[in-house]
Amino acid sequence: MERVATAVSLQQVIPDHQLNEWEHEELIEQLAAYDEQLERAVLAQIAVIWPVSHALCFAFLEQLHNGLRCLETKELAEWVKGILHAYEADGLRAARLYMADVENNFLCPRRGESGLTFAEAQGRLVPYIRGISGRGLQLEVSAAAATDTSTIFLPRDVRFYRDHTGNFQVYKLLATYQWAFISQDLYCQNHAQSAAIHFPGGRQQSREGDSDDILVRFFSIFPHQQLAQDIYHLLQTLRVSLFMQQEYPGLMRDLGPFFALLLENRPDLQRLAGIDYQLEKIRQWLLGQLSGEKASALGGDPQLRNIVAAAWNGRADNGDIFMATRGFYDAFCHDKPAYEPLQPLFFQGEFRPREAHRARLARRESNRQKFIEALAAILPPQAAAEAAEAEKEPKQPVANVVENGANVTPAQHHATNQAEPDPQSAEEPRFICLDDAQLELPEELRELAREIEEDLGSLPSFYISSASQRAGGQSRSPLKGPQQEEGEGLQGGLLYDEWDFRRQGFRKNWCRLHRKQLHAVKGTFVSSTLEKYRGQIMQLKRQFEMMRTQHLFIGRQRDGEDVDLDALTEAYADIRAGLVPSDRLFVRLQRDQRDIAALFLVDMSSSTEGWVGTALKESLVLLSEALDSLGDRYAIYGFSGMRRTRSEIYHIKEFTEPYSDEIRGRIAAIAPVDYTRMGPPIRHFTGVLSKVEAKVRLLIILTDGKPEDYDDYKGEYAIEDTRHALIEAKNAGIHPFCITIDREAQDYMGHMFGEINYTFINDVRKLPLRVPEIYRLLTS
Amino acid sequence: MQSQKIEEHFITEKPFYLPQKNELAVALAAYGNGLPLLLKGPTGSGKTRFMQFLAWTVKRPLITVSCHDDLSTSDLVGRYLIRGGETFWLDGPMTLAVRYGAICYLDEVVEARKDTTVVIHPLADDRRQLAIEKRGELLTAPREFMLAVSYNPGYQSVLKDMKQSTRQRFVALELNYPPPELERDIIRHEAGIEEPLAHSLVRIAAMTRGLKDSGLQEGASTRLLVHAGLLIREGIPPREACHVTITEALTDDHELVGAIDEMISSVI
Ligand SMILES: Nc1ncnc2c1ncn2[C@@H]1O[C@H](COP(=O)(O)OP(=O)(O)O)[C@@H](O)[C@H]1O
Ligand SMILES: [Mg+2]
Secondary structure (H helix, E strand, C coil): CCHHHHHHHHHHHCCHHHCCHHHHHHHHHHHHCCCHHHHHHHHHHHHHHCCCCHHHHHHHHHHHHHHHCCCCHHHHHHHHHHHHHHHHHHCHHHHHHHHHCHHHHHHHHHCCCCCEEHHHHHHHHHHHHHHHHCCCCEEEECCCCEECCCEEEECCEECCCCCHHHHHHHHHHHHHHHHHHHHCCCCCCCHHHHHCCCCCCCCCCCCCCCCCCHHHHHHCCCCCHHHHHHHHHHHHHHHHHHHHHHHCHHHHHHCHHHHHHHHHCCCCHHHCCHHHHHHHHHHHHHHHHHCCCCCCCCCCCHHHHHHHHHHCCCCCCHHHHHHHHHHHHHHHCCCCCCCCCCCCCCCCCCCCHHHHHHHHHHHHHHHHHHHHHHHHHHCCHHHHHHHHHHHHCCCCCCCCEECCEECCCCCCCCCCCCCCCCCCCCCCCCEEEECCEEEECCHHHHHHHHHHHHHHCCCCHHHHHHHHHHHHCCCCCCCCCHHHHCCCCCCCCEEEEEEECCCCEEEEEEEEEEEEECCCCCCCHHHHHHHHCHHHHHHHHHHHHHCCCCCEEEEEECCCCEECHHHHHHHHHHHHCCCCCCCCCEEEEECCCCCEEEEEEEECCHHHCCHHHHHHHHHHHHHHHHHHHHCCEEEEEEEEECCCCCEEEEEEECCCCCCCHHHHHHHHHCCCCCCECCHHHHHHHHHHHHCCCCCEEEEEEEECCCCECCCCCCHHHHHHHHHHHHHHHHHCCCEEEEEEECCCCCHHHHHHHCHHHEEEECCHHHHHHHHHHHHHHHCC | CCCCCHHHHCCCCCCCCCCCCCHHHHHHHHHHCCCCEEEECCCCCCHHHHHHHHHHHHCCCEEEEECCCCCCHHHHHEEEEEECCEEEEEECHHHHHHHHCCEEEEECHHHCCHHHHHHHHHHHCCCCEEEEHHHCEEEECCCCCEEEEEECCCCCCCCCCCCHHHHCCCEEEECCCCCHHHHHHHHHHHHCCCHHHHHHHHHHHHHHCCCHHHCCCCCCCHHHHHHHHHHHHCCCCHHHHHHHHHHHHHCCCHHHHHHHHHHHHHHC
């Protein structure tokens, strides 16, 4: 095509003055090289991208050449959609990454080979890993699989197979391996076991922080630490793989072909030499074992065979791996070798001792706090008072403690009822000696004490003295209470806990909930709603009236509360007549009367401003009209707030209040306020509903999307807290149900609300009629 | 309504029961002193089986009533019926037990309506009496009679929580899930399966029992494991058998179903 014509067309999508001269030149040149059809297609896409971002548009033009190698002209528009999607979700960098790999990011998904993302896998993977581990482990995305012993990291996606099933199995393998590394103590965090390991030449226990990190001391004896770590990690992988085969035989069997696939893709041994060769030999031997083919032999080197045997025998512990690592290093790494690490085994993931150590310290600190808090709560008052005394004379020991730890008597033998998921775990301490008195620890404290002992070797005596001081109220608590943190926080109101998924526990008294009144407004809102939906309201009322059942006596039953006189008379008549009388002579009270209490909780966050808010209010009017004819007990509240210190609920209708003009006025007064922190109102009304006597108690939440507050109550944290609050409601015998208005169903909904406990509505206009309908379906 | 014969309630064969702890000694001591018994524990943890074992041990009949919210006082105490033109009185299971000195076991007692359970109050204290209002009869229970009730603290709603005035009359025994080795032996025996399989089933159960915060109200009970074992012995492939007896029995939640199936396929 002629350059002039191209320039004219270009001007229609990018006004000349927005490009400098050489940009203009270059662009014309690029476009002119395309055939007419392609040029038109590209120009059309420039028109789409340019207004979004000029930088993105230039990036697109840069990558276009690359992209066109595997794209057809007609696929261009779709590709650009993908680019914009990446840009809008994660910015320019993400869009560049997206464009760079057309095959994987665009073509594969189009062929239905999208691989599996972590986001897709985690719904199933999280409960899976918590189930098999019996711990509240977290899963998070990272560049490679790894663990810090509190969190398991997994790659963003897995694309080994064309189908999700295969890829999910790979995710599952990765996660299970990392759990196995934790349970087999890859990072030597068990105090007692690490203390038993001796090795010559290690740096003496020196600095405070390192003193209990035996790995740091161990690796410090090697001239080439990276190499030593790789050897150690690989030998641990041998040991853990055998553990995996014993504990998860099904998984390892299923993944046999996957191990074979990995083996096929390992480098050719012939081309390797030195330590690379020896390490790779072990890797390939392991893959052979795991793939079930067992063909690969270790070869003749007896040293190598001995080292492998030291790890692969079912009895090896960390001490043996230390020895074997040392042995391998001494045998094959004579002088400081030139070492270029090869790709480790995919399922090994990365070795991250420093992160593990940090996580251990964090856990230690949180265990300390939890322990002191929990112990203080159960200490008898006189012990606490004595502790207070003791504080004035610091010489006197507070608790009856031995030199380096509390005098904790070991558990007496008793059969615990709980199935213990970790057979290795030592017995928990059951008693604590305090001034010669034995205090029996409750279940959770026992578990905590066991964890602390595992980490530190013994329960530090100051944990116990701090607890008694705390209980005595003499010293200011070392723990920051929520109130102290934000001094500005409003006083009064009700305190509620909040679920912190990262620590799998509650933040105590974290949120303050305040009750507020809504003042009825006069206006035309209600009357115009009634007018607008007149026909539908009449229909609703009829439908709802039909659901109403009175106490009903049904006659002619074989048994019942009372005699059915009609039937009896008939029976006598029958006898007189010489017939065999019926034995259905009783009446029975039909007891399926409606005994339902429903509480409606309406989102009043600022995002409901506009159509959504109006639709929400209209639904409440329709619902109230319908429920009034049915006679079910119901209450309506609004909720919003800002920050954890000001969660608010707005009173619209209590259970006992009749539906009246005043209530209609309050519905009309509903208006958007602040944010959506769902946990506190759900917990509050769980409490309210629990006290209502009814056969069925419903908590129906109307909202317009994700829970979110001004502070860090967002994303996963907010979703997990809301989910947990709903689970608490369910456990309290309440049926929570969420009606969500959103443009499209979101991934998190099923997880947050629980598959069967929510419905989402994508068309606001349908909401007012859908709400009563949903209620009808829920309760009949 | 068939009239119940007390003889039918004798347990003639020794039931298979492996004790978890000292429950038999405690129950026998309660029995010897005329104290009623409360068994606490999740469903399928062996409460019913234990009652059978206890009844067999003391050689008394066992009369079991499964409670539900439509259970009326007459269902427990008895009622008049008419047959062939004549009225006659039919003892309910409770009356039957009191008359003949049997053990009366009310399973899931909190499921019954409160006005129904009041009849057990005078039976559960030292009066040991049962009033049959319709006949104007007041029965005093013989020494051999015992009242036992069960309840599951796990999923009861606040409303259905047992009232203090009721529960404080009972000697309470907690029967939780048995410890792993014991549970393994139980399902080996009950389902007639080999030890390694029993061991795997017990591990799966343990994995499902810690998922309350993930939305699973209760984990797999011993009963479910027995069912899984029975199906496997019949030749159903193990993963399938576990899916239908364990996974689907525990939840309808899509994600949890997936997760539990994955636990199963890791172990078996
Ligand atoms: N201690 C036990 N000894 C023998 N069998 C047991 C034991 N505990 C549980 N079972 C098995 O589990 C099944 C369910 O127990 P069951 O007594 O019906 O539970 P529950 O009454 O607590 O709901 C029994 O049929 C039996 O097979
Ligand atoms: Mg039972």
